[in-house]
Amino acid sequence: MxxxxxxxxxxxxxxxxxxxxxxxxxxxxxxxxxxxxxxxxxxxxxxxxxxxxxxxxxxxxxxxxxxxxxxxxxxxxxxxxxxxxxxxxxxxxxxxxxxxxxxxxxxxxxxxxxxxxxxxxxxxxxxxxxxxxxxxxxxxxxxxxxxxxxxxxxxxxxxxxxxxxxxxxxxxxxxxxxxxxxxxxxxxxxxKPDSYDICFVADGDTRGFLRDRLGSRPGEVRDVEGNVVGEHDGAYAYTVGQRKGLGLGRPAADGRARYVVDVQTSTNTVVVGPAELLSVDRVAAEKAVWFDSSLVGPVETTHVETSPAATTWRDVELQIRAHGSPVPAQVRATPGTPGRDGVVAHDGVPGLELRLTGAPLRGVAAGQSAVVYRGTQVLGQATVADAWRG
Structure with a gap:
């Protein structure tokens, strides 16, 4: 060849x-x-x-x-x-x-x-x-x-x-x-040593790279009750699950660590809260790519206008981070992006819905890649659109 x-x-x-x-x-x-x-x-x-x-x-x-x-x-x-x-x-x-x-x-x-x-x-x-x-x-x-x-x-x-x-x-x-x-x-x-981190951010300063490209956008850091607890230079530099580098002006009333639980770009607000708010057991993902067509079923062959139903639930393992541990879950293919209320957005682009069958995951953020495995075999992949506690 x-x-x-x-x-x-x-x-x-x-x-x-x-x-x-x-x-x-x-x-x-x-x-x-x-x-x-x-x-x-x-x-x-x-x-x-x-x-x-x-x-x-x-x-x-x-x-x-x-x-x-x-x-x-x-x-x-x-x-x-x-x-x-x-x-x-x-x-x-x-x-x-x-x-x-x-x-x-x-x-x-x-x-x-x-x-x-x-x-x-x-x-x-x-x-x-x-x-x-x-x-x-x-x-x-x-x-x-x-x-x-x-x-x-x-x-x-x-x-x-x-x-x-x-x-x-x-x-x-x-x-x-x-x-x-x-x-x-x-x-x-x-x-020769391995390269790591983001290749186009050679100095490892991701926040600095974002600031240089997106500019300074000062805003507030609030707790889940709405109280202002700090300031930031751009909500874009924060990610769900982040603990370090928050620059909070005062500790939580109970003394516990706080994490980023939401990034509200519409108001340029970063919301922080306790670790338990990061735990999720349901994940909705969009733009699915499948290697195993048996999991796709009618979603791939039925026109969106007919509002096809999602396929049946299958037992799989889910991995959310590149070097994260796979966790037991069930997956079903959907004809669009699923939502928290069970309504699928029929946008013509297949998605997938996942429900964890073991312990909840922490810090799942929209934009991450959700990869579905059966043992060592990759079955499919999609981009996380939402995650919540069901």
């Missing part, structure tokens, strides 16, 4: 490209330049897409003996991932830019361009596993490396794009094994 290997300049993508070459594929390496103002060097292990990273990717391609190119996707990245990040925070939601990058850049812009150029698949250094069924269809599964598993951020890609994706690191149980592979192959990135 002709395979386009996405090479970030890190050890994971370099080893993934090496394994694709070893498997006998015709491999071409490409580095995605995503930042318009790339620094010469990263700050330790923060950020990515620097000129240093592009150089590391080129050297790895040279060692592997494969062609190497740099594709400038910075405009697309700014218009999709960064714009979504700012818009979601400005709307009082909590985005996951890694999910959006996989959706809009790696498995939309990159994959579509690769297909147009005649490539059969794109190989990346993600930690996830693909299982091929007897009928040739593919399943997305967790990586055996639980610490590095990235199936959560890949769930948004859907079955069509999964059919043209390769994850050569799917069988590695530890990062140490990957580094050993890189060292054995003479790849200089074998000891």
């Amino acid at each position: 002709r395979v386009l290997a996405a090479m970030s300049g890190g050890v994971d993508s370099a080893v993934a490209a090496a394994l694709a070459v070893e498997a006998g594929h015709d491999v071409v390496g490409v580095h995605m330049a995503l930042s318009r103002n790339r620094d010469q060097f990263r700050t330790g292990s923060r950020g990515c897409c620097s000129i240093e990273d592009a150089g590391d990717a080129r050297r790895a391609a040279d060692v592997l003996g494969i062609p190497y190119y740099v594709w400038d996707l910075s405009e697309r990245f700014e218009e999709t991932v960064v714009a979504d990040f700012l818009s979601e925070y400005e709307s009082g939601r909590t985005p996951n830019p890694c999910v959006r990058c996989n959706e809009h850049i790696k498995f939309e812009a990159l994959l579509d361009k690769a297909t147009a150029l005649g490539f059969d698949a794109v190989a990346t250094g993600h930690y996830a596993r693909v299982v091929t069924r007897g009928d040739g269809s593919r399943e997305l599964h967790r990586s055996p490396n639980a610490e590095k598993d990235q199936s959560y951020v890949l769930a948004v890609m859907g079955p069509d794009r999964l059919a043209r994706a390769m994850f050569p690191l799917g069988g590695f149980a530890t990062k140490a094994e990957v580094r050993a592979e890189a060292e054995r192959r003479g790849l200089s990135v074998s000891a």
